[in-house]
Amino acid sequence: MARTARADSPAEGTRCPRPGVRHLAGCAAMVLDADGRVTQWSGGAMRLFGPPADKAMGHDICDLLLRGTRHDTVRRVLQDVTAGARWSDVLSAECADGRVHEIAFTWEPLACPGVWGAVLVTAVDTTPSQHDGADATARERLALLNVLSAHVGATLDPRQAAENFMDIAVPRFADTATLYVLEGLLRDEDRPYLAADGSARVRRLALKLGTRETDEQQWHAAFPVDEVVSYGPRHPAGRCMTTNAPVFSTATDFEIDDLDRVIGVLGEPALRYLEKSSFLTVPLAARGTVLGFIAFSRSPDRRRFDEHDQALGEDLAVRAAVSIDNARLYTRERRTAQALQDNLAPRTLTAPPGLEVAHRYLPASSMRAGGDWYDVIPLSDTRIALVIGDAMGHGAVAAGAMGQLRAAVRALADIDQPPDQVLRRLDRMAEDMDAIQCATCLYAIVDLATHTCALACAGHPPPILLRPDGGASVIDLPPGLALGLGDPTFARAFTTTEVAMPAGSTLAFYTDGLVESREQDIDRGIATLQRALASPRPTLESTCEAIITALPRQYDDVALLLTRTAY
Numbered sequence: 001m002a003r004t005a006r007a008d009s010p011a012e013g014t015r016c017p018r019p020g021v022r023h024l025a026g027c028a029a030m031v032l033d034a035d036g037r038v039t040q041w042s043g044g045a046m047r048l049f050g051p052p053a054d055k056a057m058g059h060d061i062c063d064l065l066l067r068g069t070r071h072d073t074v075r076r077v078l079q080d081v082t083a084g085a086r087w088s089d090v091l092s093a094e095c096a097d098g099r100v101h102e103i104a105f106t107w108e109p110l111a112c113p114g115v116w117g118a119v120l121v122t123a124v125d126t127t128p129s130q131h132d133g134a135d136a137t138a139r140e141r142l143a144l145l146n147v148l149s150a151h152v153g154a155t156l157d158p159r160q161a162a163e164n165f166m167d168i169a170v171p172r173f174a175d176t177a178t179l180y181v182l183e184g185l186l187r188d189e190d191r192p193y194l195a196a197d198g199s200a201r202v203r204r205l206a207l208k209l210g211t212r213e214t215d216e217q218q219w220h221a222a223f224p225v226d227e228v229v230s231y232g233p234r235h236p237a238g239r240c241m242t243t244n245a246p247v248f249s250t251a252t253d254f255e256i257d258d259l260d261r262v263i264g265v266l267g268e269p270a271l272r273y274l275e276k277s278s279f280l281t282v283p284l285a286a287r288g289t290v291l292g293f294i295a296f297s298r299s300p301d302r303r304r305f306d307e308h309d310q311a312l313g314e315d316l317a318v319r320a321a322v323s324i325d326n327a328r329l330y331t332r333e334r335r336t337a338q339a340l341q342d343n344l345a346p347r348t349l350t351a352p353p354g355l356e357v358a359h360r361y362l363p364a365s366s367m368r369a370g371g372d373w374y375d376v377i378p379l380s381d382t383r384i385a386l387v388i389g390d391a392m393g394h395g396a397v398a399a400g401a402m403g404q405l406r407a408a409v410r411a412l413a414d415i416d417q418p419p420d421q422v423l424r425r426l427d428r429m430a431e432d433m434d435a436i437q438c439a440t441c442l443y444a445i446v447d448l449a450t451h452t453c454a455l456a457c458a459g460h461p462p463p464i465l466l467r468p469d470g471g472a473s474v475i476d477l478p479p480g481l482a483l484g485l486g487d488p489t490f491a492r493a494f495t496t497t498e499v500a501m502p503a504g505s506t507l508a509f510y511t512d513g514l515v516e517s518r519e520q521d522i523d524r525g526i527a528t529l530q531r532a533l534a535s536p537r538p539t540l541e542s543t544c545e546a547i548i549t550a551l552p553r554q555y556d557d558v559a560l561l562l563t564r565t566a567y
Contacts, residue, residue, distance in 0.1 A: 026048065026124060026125040027044055027048070027122070027123065027124050027125070027311065027312070027315060028042055028044035028045035028046075028047070028048040028049065028122070028123045028124075028315065029042045029044060029045065029120070029121065029122050029123070029315040029318045029319060030042060030045045030056075030061075030120075030121050030123070030318075031110065031118055031119065031120055031121070031318075031322060032061055032078070032118065032119045032121060033118060033119075034078065034082045034118070034119070035060075035078070036060050036061045036062060036074060036075070036078050037058055037059060037060055037061070038056045038057055038058065038059055038061060038064065039057070039058075039118065039287065040286065040287070040318060040322060041053040041056040041057060042314050042315050042317075042318040043245070043246070043310075043311065043314040043315075044311045044312075044314055044315045045123070046096075047096060047311060048095060048096060048103075048123060048125060049064070049065055049093065049094070049095055049096060049123075050094075050095065050096035051064065057288070061074065061121075062074050065093040065094055066091060066092075066093055066094075073089075073091070077089075077107055078107075078119060081107045081108065081109050081119050082109060082119060083109075084109055085109075086106070086107065086108045086109070087106070087107045087108075088104065088105065088106045088107070089104075089105060090102050090103065090104050090105070090126060091103055091105055093123075095125070101125050101126075102125075102126045103123050103124065103125055103126065104123070104124045104125075104126050105121060105122070105123050106121070106122040106123075107119055107120075107121050108120050110322065110326070120319070120322070122315075157327055157331065158181075158205065158324050158327040158328045158331060159205055159206065159225075160327075161320070161323045161324045161327045162179045162181075162205040162206035162320070162324055163206045163208075165177075165179065165206070165294075165316075165319075165320040165323070165324075166179065166206045166207070166208030167208065168316075169208070169294075169296070169316060170208040170209065170210050171210035173296065173309070173312065173313070173316065174210075174280075174296035174297060174298055175209070175210045175297060175298050175299045175302060176207075176208065176209045176210065176219075176296070176297045177206075177207075177208050177294060177295065177296050177297075178204060178206070178207045178208075178223065178294070178295045179204075179205050179206045179207075179284070179292065179293075179294050179320070180202040180203065180204055180205060180229075180237065180292045180293055180294075180295070181202060181203055181205050181284065181291050181292035181324065182200060182201070182202055182203075182290075182291060182292050183201045183202060183203050183228055184201075185203075185291055185292070185328060197232075197233050198232075198233030198238050198239075198241075198242040199230060199231060199232045199233055199238055200230065200231050200237060200238055200241055201228060201229075201230045202228070202229060202230075202231065202237070202292055202293075203226060203227070203228050204223060204224070204225055204226065204227050204228075204229065205225065205226075205292075205324075206225060207219065207220060207223055207225055218265045219265055222261040222262070222264055222265050223261060231255065232255075234253075235253065235254070235255060236249040236253050236254075236279070236281040236295070237281055237293050237295065239281075240281040240282065240283050240293045241283055241290045241292070241293055243283075244283050244285055244290055245283065246280060246281065246282045246283070246310045246313055246314060247280070247281045248278075248279065248280060248305060248310075249279045249280075249281060250275075250279065251271070251274035251275055251277070251279075253279075259271075259274075262274065273299075273300065276300035277297055277298060277299055277300055278297065278298040278302070278303075278304035278305045279295070279296070279297050279298075279305070280295075280296045280297075280305040280309060280310065280313055281293055281294070281295050281296070282294050282296065282310075282313040282314060282316070282317045283317065284317055284320060284321040284324065285317070285318075285321055286318075286321040286322045286324075286325040287325065291321055291324065291325060294313070294316075294317055294320065296313060349374075349375070349376045350376070351376070352376070352378045352384055353381075354382070354448045354565065354566045355376075355384055355446065355448070355563055355564070355565060355566070356540050356563065356564040356565075356566070357376055357540070357561070357562070357563050358539075358540040358541045358543065358544040358561075358562045359374060359544065359559075359560060359561045359562065360544055360545075360548055360558070360559070360560045361374075361557075361558070361559050361560075362513075362548070362557070362558040362559075363557050364513065364555060364556050364557045364558075371389075371390055371391030371392060371398030371399065371401055371402045371439070371557065372388075372389070372390050372391075372402070372511045372513065372557040372558065372559035373388070373389050373390075373391075373402045373405070373406050373559065374386075374387065374388040374389070374509060374559050374561040375387050375388075375406055375409065375410070376561075376563070377409075377410060377413045379413065379416050379445065380416075382447060382448040382449040383416075383445055383446070383447050383448070383449075384445070384446045384448070384563075385413045385443065385444070385445050385446075386443075386444045386445075386446060386507070386509060386561065386563060387409050387413075387441065387442065387443045387444070388441070388442050388460070388509040388510070388511065388559060388561050389402070389405055389406075389409075389439055389440060389441040389442070389460070389483075390439060390440045390441075390460065390511045390512065390513075390557070390559070391405060391438075391439040392437050392438045392439060398557075401433065401439065404433050405426070405430070405433075405439060405441070405483075408426055408429050408430075409422070409426060409441075409443070412425055412426060418445075418454060418456070418496045419443040419444060419445060419454055419455055419456030419494075419496050420456040420494040420495055420496040422443050422456070423441060423443055423456050423457075423458045423480065423483070423494040424494050426441065426443075426458075426483060427458065427481075427483045427484070427494075430483040430484035431484060433484070437484060438482050438483070438484050438485065439458075439482060439483045439484055440458055440459040440460035440461075440482050440483070440511075440512075441457075441458040441459075441460055441483055442455065442456075442457050442458070442460040442461075442463060442509055443455070443456055443458075444456075444463070444507070444509075446501060446507070446563070446565070448565060448566075451500060451501050451502055451503060451565070452498055452499065452500060452501055453465075453498070453499050453500075453501040453507065454496050454497070454498045455475065455477055455496070455497050455498075455499070456477070456480065456494050456495060456496050456497070457477045457478065457479055457480045457494075458480045458481065458482055458483050458494060459479060459480055459481055459482030459483070460479075460480075460511075461510060461511070461512050461515065461522070461526070462474050462475055462476070462477050462479075462526075463475050463477075463507055463508060463509050463510075464507075464508040464526070464529060464530055464533055465499065465501070465505060465506070465507055465508075466505065466506035466507075466508065466533050466534060467502065467505055468502055468503070468504035468505060468567075470534055470536070471534070472530045472531075472533045472534040473530075474526060474530070475497070475499055476497075477495075477497050478493070478494075478495040478497070480493050480494050480495070481493050501565060502565075503565055503566060503567045504564070504565060504566075504567045505564065505565050506533065506540070506543070506562060506563070506564040507562070507563045507564075508529065508533055508547075508560070508561075508562055509559075509560070509561040509562075509563075510529065510558075510559065510560045510561070511556075511557065511558060511559045511560075512556065513555070513556030513557050513558040513559075514529065514547075514548075514551055514558045514559075514560055515528070515529055515551065516556070517551075517552050517555055517556075518555060519552040520552060525551065528550055528551060529547060529550075529551065531550070532546055532547045532550040532551075533547060540562050540564050543562060544560060544562050547560060547562075548560065
């Protein structure tokens with residue numbers, strides 16, 4: 001059976017036209033930075049306001065569209081929106097036809113990793129139109145864009161963002177939608193590229209059909225999510241990504257393999273069904289890079305895609321692309337931070353003979369990485385170094401600083417000098433570590449033979465000693481100055497203090513995130529820690545867990561290190 005399809009529209013199988021008629025461009029979307037400069041300019045924005053993307057990118061939105069007192073209004077709006085507010089109002093703006101139109105602007109924050117302070121702007125032309133149905137179409141588009149904005153940007157997982165987009169686009173905009181991203185995008189390539197001939201290797205990230213559940217299961221079996229496929233430069237996907245423009249197409253433009261899969265689901269009547277269906281392929285582009293594409297289709301019993309749908313499809317794709325790219329960047333940053341934390345901080349601590357150890361690390365952020373750290377370093381058969389520290393900040397930068405400090409402490413511990421000398425040298429080393437702005441540290445040497453503990457502090461919360469009789473007291477140490485401040489006046493401020501540590505004593509090291517929070521000050525937190533430490537527990541691990549439970553919810557990274565000498 002010959003595989004042919006009928007082209008009922010002159011635009012079928014060709015690149016979508018970019019009309020300049022105002023009634024085809026009544027709605028637009030764009031992204032601004034915190035200063036009001038354009039960072040993303042959709043096709044709808046070009047048709048509504050006139051300037052192409054290369055002329056709009058990087059320009060102030062006021063200089064581009066608005067005049068007079070609107071500058072002050074927009075500046076105030078940007079301040080509020082970047083702080084988390086949402087704002088809508090009608091402003092006069094210069095449009096593509098050379099006239100000033102009344103445009104309904106909606107401004108909302110895009111608070112995602114890598115784009116803090118970015119603002120998503122939706123614009124709808126409210127000027128009465130001479131074309132029947134144009135105002136209704138613009139209102140419909142605005143409603144769909146608002147629904148999309150509320151749902152797609154609510155996740156920081158690329159696949160979930162893609163699926164959320166599908167739930168909005170189908171069946172409101174199309175009967176089926178498939179979202180693909182360039183395979184290199186998910187391999188953490190900064191700028192995934194198309195092949196030199198325009199072909200693309202893409203991954204199917206989401207598929208949605210407005211059909212019965214049994215049919216959808218068959219479609220997912222034929223076109224599984226996460227499958228990697230290649231499309232040539234003549235395929236609608238290749239043309240769409242190469243030109244960064246929407247493409248209308250027919251069934252004759254598709255790959256034989258795709259047609260065979262459709263026939264496998266629908267049977268031989270699929271060809272007649274496809275001949276009468278309408279197809280629209282729209283590029284996914286964010287931050288000047290084409291990330292992939294979305295393939296939409298409408299069944300024969302629904303209105304075919306036209307130029308109105310082209311404009312809406314582009315604006316939908318702008319929001320989907322920014323959301324998916326934000327989620328991808330967040331995932332990559334989180335994965336990097338976790339890798340740093342896993343490789344730079346000890347996953348487990350080996351307790352030397354004569355010493356029992358329990359510990360906890362609770363990151364404040366979902367990236368599970370931060371600047372808190374601790375370590376146990378055997379110096380000899382009877383002497384063990386204990387250290388805990390807190391590098392300012394969270395995420396990958398703090399984790400990197402933490403890793404440098406931990407490595408430096410281990411190197412200094414090999415010299416086996418008193419704690420104050422270790423901190424003094426560590427302070428000088430921290431001055432040359434660019435990632436370290438400020439860090440606290442507590443270093444101690446436990447001598448199991450003499451039952452003593454020598455400690456020195458660099459701006460860190462004081463340790464707590466639980467004696468064998470059950471009494472818990474804060475060890476009074478000269479506080480010292482935090483590491484990395486680079487003030488030679490305080491170079492001798494580190495002082496070693498020696499305390500008795502009888503057999504069966506427990507020493508508690510912790511960071512300020514454990515004892516200081518919005519609910520209580522640090523003094524109350526330390527008192528709560530003392531009580532939790534002094535309550536009898538069968539094991540050191542259970543004591544560790546009881547302490548974490550007793551303290552209020554943490555808003556900062558938390559590290560806790562408990563050590564107990566054997567009886």
